[in-house]
Amino acid sequence: MNDEEFEAAGQQMLKYVIDYHKNIRERRVMPDVKPGFMRKLLPDHAPHTPEKWDLLFKDIERVIMPGVTHWRHPHFYAYYALSTSYPAILADILSDTITCSGFSWASCPSCTELEVIVMDWLVKVMDLPEAFLSTSPGHGGGVIQGTASEATLVAVLSARTKFINRAKEKSPSMENGVALTKLIAYTSRQSHSSVERAYKIALVKYRILDTDEKQALRGDTLKKAIDEDRAKGLTPFFVCATLGTTSSCAFDNCKEIGIVCEQEDIWMHIDAAYAGSSFICPEYRPLLDGVEHADSFNFNPHKWLQVAFDCSAMWMKNSNDIIQSFKLEPVYLKHDNEDIMPDYRHWQIPFGRRFRSLKLWFVLRLFGIKKLQNIIRQDIKLAHKFEEYIRNDPRFEIFGEVIMALVCFRLKGSNEINEKLIKSINEDGRIHMVPSRVDDTFFLRLSICTTRTQNHDIDFAWKVVSEVADNVLKTTN
Amino acid sequence: MNDEEFEAAGQQMLKYVIDYHKNIRERRVMPDVKPGFMRKLLPDHAPHTPEKWDLLFKDIERVIMPGVTHWRHPHFYAYYALSTSYPAILADILSDTITCSGFSWASCPSCTELEVIVMDWLVKVMDLPEAFLSTSPGHGGGVIQGTASEATLVAVLSARTKFINRAKEKSPSMENGVALTKLIAYTSRQSHSSVERAYKIALVKYRILDTDEKQALRGDTLKKAIDEDRAKGLTPFFVCATLGTTSSCAFDNCKEIGIVCEQEDIWMHIDAAYAGSSFICPEYRPLLDGVEHADSFNFNPHKWLQVAFDCSAMWMKNSNDIIQSFKLEPVYLKHDNEDIMPDYRHWQIPFGRRFRSLKLWFVLRLFGIKKLQNIIRQDIKLAHKFEEYIRNDPRFEIFGEVIMALVCFRLKGSNEINEKLIKSINEDGRIHMVPSRVDDTFFLRLSICTTRTQNHDIDFAWKVVSEVADNVLKTTN
Structure with a gap:
């Protein structure tokens, strides 16, 4: 060609x-x-x-x-939003053209430096702790991972290294595997499956903790578990808290959890993969309170911030923890600038990396923060509009609370009837949703996923849900 | 916009x-x-x-x-090639537009199915074992990873799960961490740093084995290590062999290693990140002999097959091993088709995934195999042209053997003079190379990296090397 x-x-x-x-x-x-x-x-x-x-x-x-499966379709209401946008597409053309593998500063200085800069921009936009700034006096900083699952894994591995090293300081002859048998991590029953998976990859013990009536992990639940485990001779070392769970968009209480983590000297990671984008709006920023206690924090601009997949933004308070876990230095990668700018290969699971900061940069500049805020506000407004429909129809009930652009709802009654409902809606094919379950309650999730979804689409979605529900109820009774 | x-x-x-x-x-x-x-x-x-x-x-x-750092520049001779091409750029525009997250078949059937098909195409093009075909009677198949480092890690984790489960069958009360202390993995001193890193992430014991005079890991070296470790009560479980090492493009003896692995019941992974693309040429395919013994095999089409980074092709003989390591099933991801088509999230470290098969498909169709073969042959011819220059100048010597498109060479004499040479060449700035070291020998690497590099560029590269060497020798003597 x-x-x-x-x-x-x-x-x-x-x-x-x-x-x-x-x-x-x-x-x-x-x-x-x-x-x-x-x-x-x-x-x-x-x-x-x-x-x-x-x-x-x-x-x-x-x-x-x-x-x-058309994730860009205004009638796509499944999972959570995945972004793409014209600016992001243009940036990826440039990224594919340059095709550096930015594993070190020297392998493409711009690839590293732009990432440092735009990640600092986001710290300011989201009012994240200053310790996350690359310019902070500590060793904090941001990095673009591919997915939230990788960010969680990176955090777990960093904490694991830190705690194993600590155990070996006390008992230098202790084997890694034996040190490992003492470590225990926590997360809530509502966190994403990739958290449990990260624990399995790290091969650490873990406990899945119960949540309160709002599906939130609370400080006292965590504290109780920690006390029990310490009594058994275990070393609690890591908690993954979630802001905006996948099932029902619940928010763990990071203020309470953070205080416990600080008192107990445990790594706190916050996974805000979906909801994180909303924190660019001052009115949603309080949901992130407690982040000042976190050792690492992550959200996915590729979910709700108009950046095409993959772009998962992660910050750490002390990048030395991750570097210590991963660093190995062959001769052909040595260069002189390592102390001034990060060599990002030490901050992630893969060795090579694409020039992903370009798409974040293009999006932030061509949209501007105000417009990105408006998109989030509009999506949440649409969710509340659908919520209204549900609340006004006595056949239905809302599950949980509508905080972001997700509405969890169900037909009052059995799980079976709701299983029938979601199956019928997807067979009908005019809109697409996926169901979920919290404890014993099966429900449907309507997630606003595209910027093209408008008021009349919500009217239409309600029309479909209502019609299909009519049929399901008719044939069931 | x-x-x-x-x-x-x-x-x-x-x-x-x-x-x-x-x-x-x-x-x-x-x-x-x-x-x-x-x-x-x-x-x-x-x-x-x-x-x-x-x-x-x-x-x-x-x-x-x-x-x-212009990886596309005809005078860029550092690291190894990274591809990009017009067809790959076009495919990524489409991928960014669709922006599905193909974690399951249902989340975007085309994303999964095209990947299955093009990975089968490559099995046939490269004459890989039939067990790697998705249509084989076993559970074999291919998957696109982001990087070779992820592929190695996936292989290590799969093997680790398999062997820990085996240990726990014998001693059901054994802790994972304790089972872990028995496992030992191997690789050669010349393998990529990401192999050692994968072992560190998996937290397994490992031994870095010596190579022969051609920097190749041999069967008897491996066998000896295994015997020693078994005598110590350890369980050898994994070997990563390299075809085309990063330092000097050496080839481990996979035939010998494979036989040992089969006899000893050890997982053999082959990392052919760079050299793998050459196996589409029948004359280079013999270098891959022994792959029939491998449990997993990986190479990077994004290195030398004109597919833009990231696209790392990995095959496994039994995908159940990896699925067992990673599978966790929340309700919102259940669907009915799991047994017929893979849910690729279970085959990789991240949860979500881009529609990467599009760029492989675009490249294979718009180039055609013959043209891709010609590019590889032409690059290797250029390497031999540069080799000629080196061999004809009595000041220089070749290090190792020129098999692919990499020439390792040095000024006869001390390492210091060669360190001075590479520093001066890069300061001169007309061409860019990186050095490497094998055991005590420091040398320079000239790696043909772009399809735009031509005969006259090699003449020019030699002119630069020769001129700079003149100066270095003059100022040193």
Whole structure:
């Protein structure tokens, strides 16, 4: 593909992107293909000679789109939002063009420096503790991870190293594995599955703690668990608190948890993957109170801040903890600037890294904070609009509280009827949602996921839910 | 940014991409900025209101480019190649537009299915064992990881789970940490630092084994270590063999290692991050012999196969091993198709994932295998051309063997003089290389990194090396 062909194909692709968004309402939000559908549409060998662009371009509609779950569709209400935006797409073109692997400052200074700067910008926008600034007197700083699950894992591994080293200071002959058997981590029953998974990868003991009636982990629950475990001779070392759980968007009490963690000298990590973006609005920032006690904090700009996946923003109070866990230095990577600017490969699981700060930079500048705040406010307003519909219909009830852009609701009555409802809604196909469960209660989740979702879409979503509920109730009674 | 603004900005960006490549020779391959340079060029706060595209676009040249190490520059000979290409850029525009998070089949069926298909294509192109095909009777299959370091870690964690479970079958009350103290893994002194790092993350014991005179790990060395460790009561469980080491592009003897691993019932992982792409050429495929003994195999199409970073191709003989390590199932992720198509979140460290198979698909179709083979052959030919220059100059010597597109060489004499040489070459700035060291020998690495590097560039590189060597030798004597 030469320059001219690329330019022509690129222009065609730009138009495709615009049309995709413009006409997305004509598509079925959730595809109705069966597993294995694509094999019938493609040859079973790669081509030996180049194919024409036109053929490939046609295959986007013929092969790919029939099996796409349209996360950009205004009627997509599943999981949580995943962002993309024109500025983010433009930034990724530049990132793909430069294609450095920014594992060290020297491997591409701009890749490291822009990341340091935009992560500092976010500290100020979100009023995060100053200890998270790269310019703070300590060793704090921010880094872009791929996903919140990686951020959690990085935090767990850092804390694990710190506590194992501490145990070995006391008993130098102690084996790592034996030191490990003493460590215990905590999280709530409502935290994301990737937290438990991080504990499994770290191979540490862990306890899944109960929450209060608002699905929030409380300080006294944590304190009780810690006391019990210390009595057993264990060393509590890590807590992952969640702000905005995946199931029902509940908020752990980070103020209480943070105080316990400080008193008990335990690493506190806050996972605010989804809700974190809202903290750019002053009125939601109090939800983050307690972050001043955290050793690490993470949220995903790729969820609600218009940055295309993957961009997970993580800060640490002391980057030495993570560097100590990971640093290994071969000759071919030595350079002279390590003390002034971070070598980010020591801050993450993978070795190489893309130039991801570009998309954060493009988005922050081309949207501006005010517009990003407005998007979040508007989405939450839409959620409350849907909440109204639910509250005004005596067949339904709200589950939990609508704080962000997620409405959890259910038909009053059995779980079975609600299982039937969600199945029927997704079979109907006009909107797409996923269900969840807290303890014994099964419910539906309506999550506002796109900036194209508007008032009339919420009216429509309610119409669909209400109609399908009519049918479900009719056929059940 | 509305549709029209996006189209205009996108067109400007496409032209920028073309011009960047066209005029890249006018840029200094390695920037001459000092750490912290960018802070002076940018405000210390994110803007409150949207900025104009034109301003941001100008900042690419004003702020970003002065600090870019140009991996695309024909005079960039450092590390190993990182690919990008027009087809890959186009595919990423589409991927950013769809922005699904393909953690399950249902979250975007096309994202999973295209990955299964193109990974099967590569099995056939590279003549990999049939057990790696998704259609094989076992539980084999391929998955796209972000980096080779993640692939190694996934392999180590899978093997660790398998062996801990085995130990606990015998002694059900044994603690994970205690089982861990028995496990020992191996790799050679020449493997990438990320292998040792994966062992540290897994917290397993490991031994770094010596290599033969060609920097290759041999079967008897491994066997001896295993015997010694078994005699100590340890359980050898994992070997990472490398095909194409980072230091000097050496090849471990996978045939010998594989036989030992089979006899000893140990997990064999092959890391061919860089050299793996060459196995699409029948004449280089014999270097991969022994892969039939491997439990997992990995190479990076983003290194040498024209796919933009990140795209690391990994295959496993039995995906159940990895699924067992990671699987945790919340209600909101349940769907009905799990047995027919993989839920790739169980195959990797992160939870979410981008639609990365698109760029592999675009590249394979728009280049075709023949052209990709030609690129590899041409790069290796250029390496041999540079090798000729070195061999014909009595001041220099080749280190190791030129097998792929990497030439390791040095001035005959002390390490100090070679340290001076590489420092002077990089200060000179006309070309960029990094050095390495094997045992006590310090040497320079010339790695062909871009498809734009041509015969006359090699002549030029030699001219620079030769001139700088003249000066270094003059001032030293």
